[in-house]
Amino acid sequence: MSGYEKPTPRINPDNARFWESAHEGVLRLPRCKACRAWHWPPGPVCPDCFSDRIGWEEASGHGTVSTWTVVHKDWFPAFKADIPYAVAQIELAEGVCVTANIVDCPADELRVGLPVEVVFDRVTDTLTLPRFRPRRG
Template sequence: MKPSPIADPGTEPYWEALKQRRILLKRCRSCEKPHFYPRELCPHCYSDDLDWVEASGKGTVYSYTVVHRPAGPAYADDVPYTVAVIELAEGPRMMSWITGDDEVRIGAHVKATFVTVGDIVLPMFEPVSG
């Protein structure tokens, strides 16, 4: 079985929102920069005045790797799979999977797609044309 994220009070809203197919980012009300993953203090200006904002789900591929040797037996049936770092349109980067059979390239535009895995929903990304 694939390892499931162990939510905590600081991250629970993020995981809950995914069940409604929404990606939440923490945003600083002081410097107005969003960040990911969600933290208690703004990693840019260290303010504690933060709120949640919904991301557009659009982004680009910042980097990727096609995994041939899986991270443990839970992923053995998935190889080869493409793990990517996505740069969200809002700025922060997050790790995810690129779905679909198309060849991936850095800089490609992608949009979020929501995949249920056990009890949770994970945000994955698929290429968009143009």
């Protein structure tokens, strides 16, 4: 963990599988085994049918930007060198919406509806953050 000073996610029994999968380079999301609906954020029951039978399945990693912002204020000392940086919400092909950075994208190309794909950024020996970049090809 040495040298990584940015905040890290709190990992609990409901979301641990997501972070373990990301560290393996796989975007895996909760999906109900009963009604087959994907959902986000991870939880103990399916918000659609209320089943306890939650599974984890690999997602496409593709989606579109549903909204975005560029942060100009140095709230976090550890992010100061990154300013301005982009954070977006991405509507994944599976129908759920996740929040993450957009990388490899000039600020003037950010827009609602931009097609993106996941990339995995191994930031420490134990943590990998999924981020998104404009879809190629």
